[in-house]
Amino acid sequence: MSDQEAAAGDERAQFDRAMMRLAIDQARNAWAVGEVPVGAVVVHEGRVLATGYNQPIGTHDPTAHAEICALRAASELLANYRLVDCDLYVTLEPCAMCAGAIMHARLRRVVYGARDPKTGAAGSIVDLFAETRLNHHTEVTAGVLADECGELLSSFFAERRGVRGRGEAHPEADAVPDAGGIDVRFDDEATPR
DSSP: OOHHHHHHHHHHHHHHHHHHHHHHHHHHHHHHTTSOOOEEEEEETTEEEEEEEOOHHHHTOTTOOHHHHHHHHHHHHHTOSOOTTEEEEEEEOOOHHHHHHHHHTTOSEEEEEEOOTTTOTBTTSOBGGGOTTSSOOOEEEOOTTHHHHHHHHHHHHHHHHHHHHTTOOOTTGGGSOOOTTOOOOOOTTSOOO
């Protein structure tokens, strides 16, 4: 590798970390409103185009993951659902739904922080991005600021368990309709979205 190639690689890694820090800020926004702290940033030609954070609880929309929210905003700004010259930075490995949306939008690259061993679709459970039968292949970079991204999620769930451990209601309890006598339980070990 030449010195020039090494310098370009260092610049890219530095840029990736800077964008992931913005995604972490978005994840903190999610936490602030009681959502699982996952954040995303769409970058177009080296500039932040759109951001998003997890919102499925507040919006009553199971598709309102951070990635989807950021993709929707970016698509509106570019007036095109194809985001060919865009990259996505997200604090948690995309699930299958988000991976599908990322590929459908034709993103050039996805960069994620923490792995998701329960529903990760970029290598942890399945690797949809490596599926050769699909017509678009998005480049994947994993593990950027992984410890910081993972710690944010761990702290969020530890706090939730602590609240319930003191006999207080689960933050989502009001969102659960009457279960008709069925014992409804929340599993903190379930997928964090």
